Amino acid sequence: MDFTTVIGLEVHAQLLTKSKIFCSCSTTFGASPNSHTCPVCLGMPGVLPVLNKTVVEFAMKMALATNCNINKFSSFARKNYFYPDLPKAYQISQYSEPLAEHGYMDIELDGKMKRIGITRIHIEEDAGKLLHDDHNPFSYVDLNRTGVPLIEIVSEPDMHSAEEAAAYLRALHEILVYLEICDGTMEEGSFRCDANVSIMPVGSQEFGTRAELKNMNSFRNVQRAIEYEVKRQSYLIENGGRVIQETRLWDANAGVSNSMRGKEEAHDYRYFPDPDLLPVIVNDDWIARMRESLPELPAAKRARFIADYEIPAYDAGVLTADKRLSFYYEEVVRLSGKPKQASNWVMGEVLRLLNEDKKDISACAVSPAGLAMLLELIEKGTISGKMAKDVIVEMYVAGAMPDEIIATKGLSQISDESAIIATITDIIAKNPEQLEQFRAGKDKLFGFFVGQAMKATGGKANPALLNDLLKKMLAAN
Amino acid sequence: MKIGKAEVAHIANLSRLEFGDAEMELFTSQLNDILLYMEKLSAVDTASVMPATTQEMARHNAFREDVVAPSLSSEEALRNAPDATGDCIRVPKVVE
Numbered sequence: 001m002d003f004t005t006v007i008g009l010e011v012h013a014q015l016l017t018k019s020k021i022f023c024s025c026s027t028t029f030g031a032s033p034n035s036h037t038c039p040v041c042l043g044m045p046g047v048l049p050v051l052n053k054t055v056v057e058f059a060m061k062m063a064l065a066t067n068c069n070i071n072k073f074s075s076f077a078r079k080n081y082f083y084p085d086l087p088k089a090y091q092i093s094q095y096s097e098p099l100a101e102h103g104y105m106d107i108e109l110d111g112k113m114k115r116i117g118i119t120r121i122h123i124e125e126d127a128g129k130l131l132h133d134d135h136n137p138f139s140y141v142d143l144n145r146t147g148v149p150l151i152e153i154v155s156e157p158d159m160h161s162a163e164e165a166a167a168y169l170r171a172l173h174e175i176l177v178y179l180e181i182c183d184g185t186m187e188e189g190s191f192r193c194d195a196n197v198s199i200m201p202v203g204s205q206e207f208g209t210r211a212e213l214k215n216m217n218s219f220r221n222v223q224r225a226i227e228y229e230v231k232r233q234s235y236l237i238e239n240g241g242r243v244i245q246e247t248r249l250w251d252a253n254a255g256v257s258n259s260m261r262g263k264e265e266a267h268d269y270r271y272f273p274d275p276d277l278l279p280v281i282v283n284d285d286w287i288a289r290m291r292e293s294l295p296e297l298p299a300a301k302r303a304r305f306i307a308d309y310e311i312p313a314y315d316a317g318v319l320t321a322d323k324r325l326s327f328y329y330e331e332v333v334r335l336s337g338k339p340k341q342a343s344n345w346v347m348g349e350v351l352r353l354l355n356e357d358k359k360d361i362s363a364c365a366v367s368p369a370g371l372a373m374l375l376e377l378i379e380k381g382t383i384s385g386k387m388a389k390d391v392i393v394e395m396y397v398a399g400a401m402p403d404e405i406i407a408t409k410g411l412s413q414i415s416d417e418s419a420i421i422a423t424i425t426d427i428i429a430k431n432p433e434q435l436e437q438f439r440a441g442k443d444k445l446f447g448f449f450v451g452q453a454m455k456a457t458g459g460k461a462n463p464a465l466l467n468d469l470l471k472k473m474l475a476a477n
Numbered sequence: 478m479k480i481g482k483a484e485v486a487h488i489a490n491l492s493r494l495e496f497g498d499a500e501m502e503l504f505t506s507q508l509n510d511i512l513l514y515m516e517k518l519s520a521v522d523t524a525s526v527m528p529a530t531t532q533e534m535a536r537h538n539a540f541r542e543d544v545v546a547p548s549l550s551s552e553e554a555l556r557n558a559p560d561a562t563g564d565c566i567r568v569p570k571v572v573e
Contacts (some may be wrong), residue, residue: 017543018543018544018545019543019544019545019546024541024544024545024546025545025546025548026545032551033551033564033565034551034554034555034564034565034566035548035550035551035554035562035564037548037549037551037554038546038548038549039549042549042554044557050539050540050541051540051541052541052542052543053541053542053543054542054543055543056540081491082491082492082493083571084568084571089492111487130571131565132570132571133551133570136570138568138569138570139564139567139568139569140563140565140566140567140568140573141565141566141567141568142564142565143554143566163499193520209509242538268487268491277539278536278537278538278539279537279539280537280538281538380548384529387557466485
């Protein structure tokens with residue numbers, strides 16, 4: 001039987017505020033356990049939460065960047081459940097009146113555009129962290145994360161393959177990082193994804209029963225977990241079984257998911273309005289200010305790079321994947337006026353050097369001004385492209401400008417015609433046998449003469465000039 | 478009856494609480510008393526009244542600025558915990 005896969009994603013993104021959502025504790029990751037807590041986030045009796053304004057503004061930015069309608073009126077609700085990572089025994093979230101709804105994202109997959117609907121974006125608080133003891137019957141609770149602000153972005157069930165889900169996820173991630181409202185680190189849990197997956201016979205209008213997948217901490221694992229789930233459900237149905245609605249935990253090491261049966265699943269959240277918090281009312285003026293504060297988003301930047309700099313779509317994709325890299329590239333272009341060469345060098349040598357060191361562009365010792373100068377020196381013929389590849393390595397290591405390196409290493413290219421002629425004359429004199437064979441038609445000996453000339457000049461002869469002169473002189477004598 | 482024993486048992490289960498038969502009887506009866514008392518509120522016509530959480534529209538957008546203030550020390554934070562080791566609260570293991 002052929003099936004259509006139906007996927008909806010719920011993404012939780014931690015917001016990059018300095019303080020928590022309802023109290024003034026720090027949100028810094030990695031502090032010693034339970035050192036960023038106070039009576040509010042510990043859920044002590046008698047305390048009152050007060051909403052962090054920046055949380056609302058960050059959430060509004062994401063809502064606008066994903067084409068959502070921002071609700072003029074939104075409110076908070078309590079989601080009740082009992083778990084040791086939640087000291088109040090309820091999570092403050094938004095339920096019937098979320099901040100934003102009805103948005104969409106356009107994703108590109110295999111050169112085709114597809115629109116994925118966004119159901120809603122709401123604000124909520126994160127829970128604490130549990131550490132489990134492998135050898136003793138205990139779990140340990142760290143409440144530093146309790147009250148760290150989150151936005152939850154819920155998609156429509158518009159994705160039909162694991163690849164589409166991964167593409168949507170990457171697009172969301174890219175925007176969050178561009179907006180500088182989330183650091184996007186999946187390993188540290190600041191960007192988390194749950195997937196609702198079901199299958200139905202091709203042509204069917206009615207969705208199958210869905211399973212909810214959790215615990216996928218990388219883009220690759222999201223894709224693997226969905227692929228596994230589609231296979232599992234197809235196998236069940238084809239063998240006369242049926243899919244039950246359940247939550248499944250992905251086990252990346254085993255490459256399988258396991259049902260989370262029992263109490264963990266007995267959810268009955270009994271949402272009700274949180275009487276401690278006043279509603280949020282957003283006016284047009286505030287929305288307009290947020291809209292003005294949005295940076296150029298990745299899709300728009302890609303289109304502009306392709307149009308203005310005439311670079312291929314693939315290159316534009318690489319150069320805009322990281323906002324800082326796109327700034328770096330544009331600075332090189334601005335200083336050098338050479339968008340194509342700049343793209344080649346940034347994508348080639350700069351990214352290669354950074355990848356080898358597992359560093360990102362913010363740690364790059366080759367400054368945009370240095371790279372722009374290097375492009376200029378190549379164009380002027382001071383150094384060859386090949387020599388420039390050595391120079392950029394020196395620039396990367398020493399953080400120096402290319403002219404300094406060329407001067408100290410004596411690297412500058414020989415473009416003086418008379419000097420090259422002298423070298424060639426000498427080589428021809430020393431290799432009469434090869435010259436005779438070349439003139440007799442053994443063309444590939446041309447390479448031999450190039451090699452000898454390069455050797456004699458320490459690789460500094462201007463290659464184009466050397467070629468021209470060699471051709472003339474080998475033929476002429 | 479506003480609430481039956483089955484629902485009390487369900488909420489107890491969600492709350493990770495275990496009760497004996499006598500306690501179930503007692504709590505079901507007490508919860509019924511409370512809910513029936515609260516039901517007196519239903520007699521009031523509230524059609525024209527805003528929900529308690531929204532109040533009049535003048536009361537909204539109570540914000541704080543995004544500024545960090547000192548937290549409790551971990552010793553203070555753990556002082557009320559029934560069980561703690563090192564910097565963490567210790568609880569019975571919650572996943573198998």
